[in-house]
Amino acid sequence: MDWELIQESWPVLVAAIPETIMLVISSLALGFVLATLIAVLRLSTNRACWAFAYGYVYIFRSTPLLVQIFLIYYGSGQFRPFFEDIGLWYFLRESWFCAILALTLNTGAYTSEIIRGGIQSVPWGQLEAARACGMSRSLLFRRIIFPVAIRQALPAYGNEIILMVKATSLASTITILEITGEAKRIIAETWSPVEVFIIAGAIYLTLNFIVTRGVQWAEIKLSPQLFRDRPSMVARLFRGAKPDADTAVAVDQQVR
């Protein structure tokens, strides 16, 4: 173990954290908007809307993220005159723009399935009851569907955030120096992969640990009644809750 190398490289890798976080947050935010749209199209009764949403989700979930990134970043170069004409080349030549675009399109497909699952999990009786009370469509959505769906979808969305943190590492393949990019650069320079891997791995694990706990905290905050009988909410938060055995089968492992 080369302690000097560890001392030298950890500030470099820590300095790359904002780049990773910037990629995660911007693509998650844009992706969520896209996903809501796709989920609504998917649940619509219009056949064309449904088919478009279904095709979009199917295609983006069946191909590797790496192909999607390369297709946008390198593939757009083939049509450079065209993109220059319509003024998009200014964006498409930037690697960060291509990375965020690819990550957004990708997470949009996965997240739309999560949102759809959440919306479909709202019990029919609750919708009937709300209608019987005379709620309008938009009020029904705001007061009943959305709050229930969001609680239902939260654990799966937490998974999605972690997958996105991991997925940003692929941005390093198109010259973006986020954590994995910097790690690769140092490894190629020093040829000591173990030390660098330990630091970079620890950073990713810390980020994902924070995400997991943040999502658990949000879950407790959103439905405190479910956790009232537990010995201590805080204790639960920091001990970490194991998923129930019967939900483990249903865990949908989406991967890029």
Added chain:
Amino acid sequence: MDLTLLGWGDAGWGDEMFYGALMTLAVASCSYAVGIVIGTGFAAMKLSRLWVLNQIADVYTTVVRGIPELLIIYLVFFGGGAVLRMIAKGVFGYGEFIDLPLFVTGMLCIGVSAGAYATEVIRGAVLAVPIGQIEAARAVGMSKSKRFWRILVPQVARYALPGLGNVWQLTLKETSLISVIGLVEIMRQAAVGAGSTKEPFTFYITAFVLYLGLASISNRGFLRAEAWANRGVRTA
């Protein structure tokens, strides 16, 4: 976009891309097999009564699922040779530089990552078998191995099938990452073609379609397998 580039034979890249797809399929199948073996082992550890084994398996799944696969690939690719060399030097006194074959490196990286997901799937499937059935089997006097092979294994296989189908899809997609270390599968072949013809879109869209095709076909296969495994199961 010049589609003649994708022709068969010396003039086109069609046959190269096809062999790339075969390589993807080969490396994905081997990684998947490795992943299932690892997954079964760690699932057994997670379900064991020994605290130490539980902890080891927990650390494995947490670490592998929390770290980008690309980073793991760099570790094994750049570090695997050094480790082999150390072993070779210590045990056999052979000091020359050794490189792990690219295929093996890729297979191990993707296999380890698939194994973490497979662990959770198999563990869940074992827990889904009702405990009453095991008790009943014991009550009729089945031996431990008979209980395992006749009661547990057939049901676990059935319960795990959808999850393992997901793991296959992820393995297939993850093999694209091995292209960064130079194994000539779909992605690498597309990059080579794009570099020498200056038509990147043509090649990456071909790669895109190939992955889509592989995923669709195998997805259909898994659905069939599920239908077969669930024949005779009554559902509402």
